[in-house]
Amino acid sequence: MDVKSLLDTAEDCLRFVAEFFEVIGQSAPHIYHSTILLAPQSSIVQKLYHQQINSLAARVVTGIPTSWDACTATFGTTTEVNHAVWSPCSQFVAVIMADNVELRNPTTLERMSILKPPSSHMGMTPKFFAFSPDGSLLACIYWKHHWFVILSLVCVHANIYT
Numbered sequence: 100m101d102v103k104s105l106l107d108t109a110e111d112c113l114r115f116v117a118e119f120f121e122v123i124g125q126s127a128p129h130i131y132h133s134t135i136l137l138a139p140q141s142s143i144v145q146k147l148y149h150q151q152i153n154s155l156a157a158r159v160v161t162g163i164p165t166s167w168d169a170c171t172a173t174f175g176t177t178t179e180v181n182h183a184v185w186s187p188c189s190q191f192v193a194v195i196m197a198d199n200v201e202l203r204n205p206t207t208l209e210r211m212s213i214l215k216p217p218s219s220h221m222g223m224t225p226k227f228f229a230f231s232p233d234g235s236l237l238a239c240i241y242w243k244h245h246w247f248v249i250l251s252l253v254c255v256h257a258n259i260y261t
Contacts, residue, residue, distance in 0.1 A: 188234040190205070
């Protein structure tokens with residue numbers, strides 16, 4: 100197998116896991132019961148393992164996509180998401196949810212950390228934020244009593260898993 104084929108296979112495996120993460124997390128046998136059957140026709144994983152699926156167990160009659168869609172991850176929430184930004188290093192996505200800024204894993208969207216404002220700004224709602232060009236700092240603008248407050252930059256480390 101050449102390097103390009105290996106990279107394409109690895110990328111397809113990543114898309115497969117990202118697409119079916121919740122289903123596989125709930126029941127690993129669903130890799131064989133449903134997810135391979137629902138993978139796009141162009142999926143390398145689907146092509147590699149489709150023949151190993153018991154055709155009597157399940158069958159998709161119509162609706163199989165030809166390729167992966169643009170969506171790489173989703174998560175359900177009861178809290179409104181007001182703003183989201185990719186970090187320049189692509190190691191996380193920052194989102195404003197309620198009164199917090201959360202850092203999330205870009206593949207699974209699992210919460211990695213919650214950034215809280217300094218105590219002098221508690222009770223304020225974050226409205227906008229931006230990363231520094233190198234991704235090591237995050238500037239937030241908070242809103243209270245019709246005034247914008249620009250906080251000093253908050254250091255964000257790549258190893259922020261908490």
